Amino acid sequence: MIGLEHFLVLSAVLFSIGLYGALTKTNIITILMSIELMFNGVNVAAVAFSRWITPYTLNNDTSAIAEDVMRHLMTGQAFAIFIIAVAAAEVALGLGIVMAIYRARETVSITETNLLKR
Amino acid sequence: MPLVTQPLFVQIVFWALSAVVVISALLVISLQDIFKAALALVLSLLSVAGLFILLNAEFLAAAQVLIYVGAIAILIIFAVMLTQNVAQGSLSNNFRIPVALGVSLLCVFIIIAITGMDWNLITEANLSSATQEAVNTIFADGTASLASILLNNYVLPFEAVSLLLLAAVIGAIVLVRER
Numbered sequence: 001m002i003g004l005e006h007f008l009v010l011s012a013v014l015f016s017i018g019l020y021g022a023l024t025k026t027n028i029i030t031i032l033m034s035i036e037l038m039f040n041g042v043n044v045a046a047v048a049f050s051r052w053i054t055p056y057t058l059n060n061d062t063s064a065i066a067e068d069v070m071r072h073l074m075t076g077q078a079f080a081i082f083i084i085a086v087a088a089a090e091v092a093l094g095l096g097i098v099m100a101i102y103r104a105r106e107t108v109s110i111t112e113t114n115l116l117k118r
Numbered sequence: 119m120p121l122v123t124q125p126l127f128v129q130i131v132f133w134a135l136s137a138v139v140v141i142s143a144l145l146v147i148s149l150q151d152i153f154k155a156a157l158a159l160v161l162s163l164l165s166v167a168g169l170f171i172l173l174n175a176e177f178l179a180a181a182q183v184l185i186y187v188g189a190i191a192i193l194i195i196f197a198v199m200l201t202q203n204v205a206q207g208s209l210s211n212n213f214r215i216p217v218a219l220g221v222s223l224l225c226v227f228i229i230i231a232i233t234g235m236d237w238n239l240i241t242e243a244n245l246s247s248a249t250q251e252a253v254n255t256i257f258a259d260g261t262a263s264l265a266s267i268l269l270n271n272y273v274l275p276f277e278a279v280s281l282l283l284l285a286a287v288i289g290a291i292v293l294v295r296e297r
Binding site: 003004007008009010012013014015016017018019021023024025026027030032033034036037040043047048050051052053054055056058069070071073074075077080081082084085086087088089090091092093095096097100102108109111 | 257283293
């Protein structure tokens with residue numbers, strides 16, 4: 001029986017792998033890829049919560065209307081949509097900065113990059 | 119017991135997908151060749167889209183494939199090809215062992231917290247029959263419910279995101295433009 005815990009543990013593992021990569025790699029593009037892995041771990045957790053968790057206010061509540069239930073159940077997915085959109089904006093800007101640094105410095109290693117100007 | 123029944127193949131698909139996700143994520147941070155790491159990232163993102171389908175989030179799975187695999191991964195591969203330093207590859211800094219220790223400790227703590235927590239799950243026991251019916255209707259048509267909540271409860275963040283994307287596009291053009 002695959003339940004909430006399975007997905008949460010998977011998301012924790014994915015987040016940890018991404019965190020390790022973001023902290024240890026020296027190539028900016030690899031760091032950006034690791035940050036994408038972290039975003040995906042968080043997204044899996046958010047969607048899993050929206051699939052399995054019910055808020056305590058709905059417990060044995062006979063007067064709950066369908067719109068309330070929907071608001072509670074779909075919030076995780078709505079947040080995942082926003083996370084994906086913010087990740088897209090982050091990657092567009094991040095890779096723009098990578099290109100600017102490469103043009104100025106001829107390198108994409110963070111150990112050789114301590115200023116954004118030439 | 120969740121309200122939606124779970125056939126056996128769901129378990130097989132879950133374990134297969136999570137194995138692919140974890141192995142390709144490990145490849146992303148361990149491969150020396152950045153181009154191959156980007157391809158492993160594509161595999162990982164595709165498997166996460168499969169996990170979204172398992173979680174009754176079909177629209178998110180489609181958005182994941184379109185935005186992550188279709189746009190973000192292509193952008194990363196372009197950046198790799200434009201800046202690749204073949205001799206150097208993807209190196210690590212000197213903090214590999216302390217960071218690995220700290221991150222695995224963090225992961226263990228999170229897993230302990232997850233397994234020890236008493237989650238208030240969606241079950242027949244704690245929901246009234248009207249609520250159960252509403253839950254079943256919502257999961258039967260998840261995309262329509264998601265659209266409804268995005269354009270009713272979260273309409274202001276929804277519009278703010280479009281502004282954010284516009285700002286990001288203009289910023290990226292300014293950064294990449296030849297002077």
